[in-house]
Amino acid sequence: MSSLAHKRKRSRYTLAQNAQLALQIIILIAAVVFALFPIIWVASAALNPAQSMVTQSIIPPLPEVRVVYAKEPGTLLQIAAPNGTRVERSAELVLLVEVDGKEKELRAIKNGYVENIRISVGESYVEGDALYDISSSYFINFDTLLNTPRKPFLRWMVNSCVIASISAVVIVLVTAFSAYSFSRFRFYGRRSLLVLILLVQVFPNLLALVAIYLMLQQIGNHIPFLGLNTAGGLMLVYIGGGMGINIWLMKGFFDSVPRDIDESALVDGASHWQVYWHLIFPLVRPVLVVVGILSFVGTYNEFVLARVMLRDKDTWTLMVGLWQYISANFAQDWGVFGAGAIIGALPSLAIYLMLQDQIVGGLTQGAVKG
Amino acid sequence: MNRQAASDNQTRRNRGGSDVLRLFITYLALALVDAFALYLIYVFAADGVIELAVAVGVVTIGVNIINLRQGLYALRWIAPALSLMVLMVVYPIVYTVYVSFTNFGDGNLLTKQQVIRILSQETYLPEGGKVYAWAIYANAAGDYALWLTDRNADDRYYFATLGGFEAVESVAAGADLPAEYRGYQLLGRREALQAAREAEELGFGTADQPIGIAGRREAGEFAQRLVYQPETDAILDMETGSLYRAVYDYGRDETSGEPYQTGQFVNDQGDTLRTGFRAGIGTQNFSSFIDNDEIRGPLIRIFLWTIGFSLASVFTTFALGLFFALIMQNQRIPLRKVFRTLLIIPWAIPGLISVAVWRGMLNENLGVVSNIIRAFGLEPPPFFIDPGWAKLGILLVNLWLGYPYFMLVCSGALAAIPSDMYEAAEVDGAGWWRKFRDLTLPLLLVAVGPLLIASFTFNFNNFTIIEAYDEGGPPMKEAGNLPAGHTDILISYAFRLAFGSGRGSDFGLASAITIVIFAMVACVTLLQYRLTKGWEETSENV
Structure with a gap:
């Protein structure tokens, strides 16, 4: 009964009125996109572990947990994450390598961002050894924000x-x-x-x-x-x-x-x-x-x-x-x-x-x- | 005894009724306030900040009159707000007006007394003045003394205390310094360093034989070099004999057309002493709007852009807000409330954050907007380099920030328009455009008009968006040394003149511009006040 009345009521609208409604909804959706675009962008930037404001997609790609393998001494140590990826709050990233049979720490990364590291000649290690796990998460920016003593x-x-x-x-x-x-x-x-x-x-x-x-x-x-x-x-x-x-x-x-x-x-x-x-x-x-x-x-x-x-x-x-x-x-x-x-x-x-x-x-x- | 009497008094008043008690509390509070105010006035005056002492004094007297005169009962309720306003708003305004008639700024930061005090610390070695090597001694009371060695006279020794000077006879010339002499101990190397720092400020010796420390190795008969002479209002350089007159004049040199240097000590050769002082320069700051080419050109452009920016902002935000409000009127739109909530989000975000985010998005190389435009194969517009695009960018950002307010306001106003008026218009065969033009808009403007004016004045002084977008950039080349930018509005320009980084502060000129801004905004506000019939409303009530 009520649905019948509803139908009759609805049929009262002309085609022009329905077209107008459709147009209005489209405009409103466009308006919402305009209104929310910067907010989505800033949220996307906040979740992006890479230290850059370029975001190719709304949900930024998350660097997987990667393992850094050593190659031969004297070469550039390739880290399998893009430069600028944030790996840790402002602490240094420490690499453990073996030099002359002793463990040695390599501190080479600034401010928690990945950079390529050069390993000096004479520092030996077994090829293929896992040196460091780079992990990252969507909340690394929040972590940095809340845990940087210089910026309380x-x-x-x-x-x-x-x-x-x-x-x-x-x-x-x-x-x-x-x-x-x-x-x-x-x-x-x-x-x-x-x-x-x-x-x-x-x-x-x-x-x-x-x-x-x-x-x-x-x-x-x-x-x-x-x-x-x-x-x-x-x-x-x-x-x-x-x-x-x-x-x-x-x-x-x-x-x-x-x-x-x-x-x-x-x-x-x-x-x-x-x-x-x-x-x-x-x-x-x-x-x-x-x-x-x-x-x-x-x-x-x-x-x-x-x-x-x-x-x-x-x-x-x-x-x-x-x-x-x-x-x-x-x-x-x-x-x-x-x-x-x-x-x-x-x-x-x-x-x-x-x-x-x-x-x-x-x-x-x-x-x-x- | 006194305390006893006071407490007796109090109990009697308590018995006397709540009115007396209240009076007592009022007086007590007033006395406390007065005591505190007197303390402030005393310390401010002692520091030489007379103007602030006067301001506190005026407020205190006002508060006392209001609270002690029964006829001013109504004002007692307003007194706290008025006191705060006088101190934090009116006093700064008066001070700004004063500054606008001075040359206050870098190079002229200090008052004349302060400058004279600083300059009088400079010393020189007069002709025939003797130079000694020195060592420092101190007695049990902590007074210092200098052991002086005249290198030019076979290392003869002298001893200078504060107020005393004598040739040393008991120690042979060239002998080791004694560890103790007349109750003064020779200080060790570490103590001597600290002591020397303090002793540098002191004058040793007698009036005939003044001795001062001039350096790590030298002490001598140094004398004050720059002496202020009150009768001629000039500073005499004792070393060169040239007289530096205090110049307060303003205006221009007849022949060269160069503006006078005001607030300086100048000698006949036109040289100035290194520190200038604060001086009243009449209306020079205001007339420089017209006289000075570096100021005039940019100022006119900044003024026009301020007006244009404010008008365009009001118009675009109002138009878009009204447009959305009209659409939202359609009751059949699903999820109207949700749409409305989403659409007002820009309004709810702190403006600084929003502008900063937009700045990032519009960045030419990396910004997301530029990337999208590039994805269509087009060259992204230079939003921060080209003056025209920068202005467009600011208007776009301000549109985003401002339309939700007018959408909400217009929604409310539209709902208040009675629907039978529309029905009547439809009977008359009016189309939607005629209905909008002849019915909606006029009725809307009655309600929203004052808000449009308020929005104009708000944007007229919308410092945040200009500063956060690009700090007024790109820079205006014509402005020369002055920090004017193409997107600067008056308030941001004045702010930059006063607090501009690196380019020096000109508080005087900034204050003059501020006064002009104030005058214009005050006029617009009065206009708004009249339009809202507030005048009539309050008149009725009086």
Whole structure:
């Protein structure tokens, strides 16, 4: 019965409409390819054990476990894997060979990448002996990423998360107070102050860097944890810079809460603090969470200020650290960068995909309401 | 006694009710804040950073007024945010405005006082000044003294302490140095090295017989070479006698047309001392936009590209986003939610990572896009070498980054358009194009218009994409020594002027450009504000 009705309903569509639908689906599929192509590429690079950004296929070929055989002394030792194949995290590859009846270690491979090795005359071994197993895996880039002490990726990630979380919480708490005041009180200069905040906010603080830098340097002389090269100092910059736009955004939300609620409470003798804390705050809490998360993502993704303010590797944030993998003109390492990019993008990606509706709602509402 | 009184006070207030308690807490908190602020003001002023001390002072006074005057109750809620903004946003802006009227930059990094202090450390050996070989002694108190040997006078010995100078009579000329002399011990070789480093800074001898260490072997009657004379505002070189006047002037030489060197000590021959100082140069940074050929040409092109880039970015991202949103309106499309989620992924990835990935993909030799193009037998375009292709590449990347936002926004706005309007239009026999042009677009623009302007201002200052794509490259040849690139927008150009690697910093010029950017963006923002009728909305509420 229902399937009959379904059929009849379906037959209502004309051929032209069906053709249009087909075309639309094709366009959407093409759009998805456009959208996902870079992501597939970076995932492929991350899985590629070869140290190169050339990927012939989406799933890169994995070097098999190979055995290196010795040939005659003085010749180039042929290693049966392409040059540049990553074999081990940054440790050296050690070959064991017998020289004059004694075992000898040959350290000839740099940074865990395979290169051809020349064996000196006089070093003898039995032809056909297995010298070393080269093994590799798809996760060798992740392994390198997480286990290179000179580039403490996990440390950077923790730094980023700590800085972004604290900044986001402080921004939300401080701006929520201001938004309550702008939304609920009527005072002299209120409108001018709002416009002033809006205008001051559009100043590209990227370019006030000289002043900010000198200021943090000076502050750091007396309050070390807020100085240059510290998470505290960077948070101070982020929090200060996050005030204006969020005051406006929050004011929009506070305005959407009907004033009758708090006016009746005020008439009953409640203080403003009680109204704010017990009435308004619970109502806007979901919005505050969204604003906080947006601040978190914005701070987490910020790069330029962090790069200028943080000089020690240990204090770097994720973005500053990741950039190092590809910024140097030689020594670009797309495989490790790809692995880092995937891990680094996960928090932001998860947040956006989970909260897409709220975020769009918040953005349009905040923006349209001014 | 005092503590007793205070605690009595407190208990009385507690009994007095919560209002009094709150007042007490407020005052206590305020007192703590003030104490901390006073400490900061004191140390900043002591360090000579007056401007920061003033900023902290202004904030502190503001916070106190707001919290002590009952009429300003509403502002108490805003005070924390305002304090943070004044310190971290307004103060840097004011500072930037100040810098834009100075020559602050490499070669002129220090204030005049600092430069004078550094220059005054230079010494010279006046005519007739004696040179000695020296050895270092120290007494129990840690004071140093020098044992001096006059090589030109049969190795006669002298002994110079801090504030004393005497010819040594008790030790014969040419004899071994005594291990101890007048309570001072001769230092061993290792100690002497360390001591010499400290003693180099000291002046030994009397006012008539000043002795300073000049090198590893030489000490002598060295005198300060460069002496600042406040009455003429000039530095006198005691060795050559030439007078270096402090030059603050700006402008150009009448005859040669060369710009004056500002913030330098210059003598009559036009020579300058090695360190310049920070000086106000009026509007020279701004007028150099027009006067200076190396600045003007590139700046105009960068400005045009900034506008073009912003407009093109807004237009392309909006058009593609709207296009996808229109398609997604069709309810019959299977898995709509999945499509939507997949399509907004570019938006959810940190911009820096995305641009970096695209940079890798577009790489001419190894990038995957180039490889694909090559697979079709075509020559891959030079995305990083040719200015035109580089700009195209940036727009492509920005399109990828930006369309999901407008797709989401347009989807929302389209859903808000009542369907009966379309039905009415269909009754009137309107085709899809007429419906789109006369109905959808106007209604959409009302809702999305402010966001388009916001997107324009965002892209106007979209530093990340320019920097991550190719750091503004390829370089502009006309710019000479200045670090301008063909894909630079104003903000990235200013950033490079200020923090450019290797080519020296010109904070003054960078700040001047910043002010111009600020002025333009502020105007656009005000326009947006008016368009969104925010003005009317807030006016209503007042």
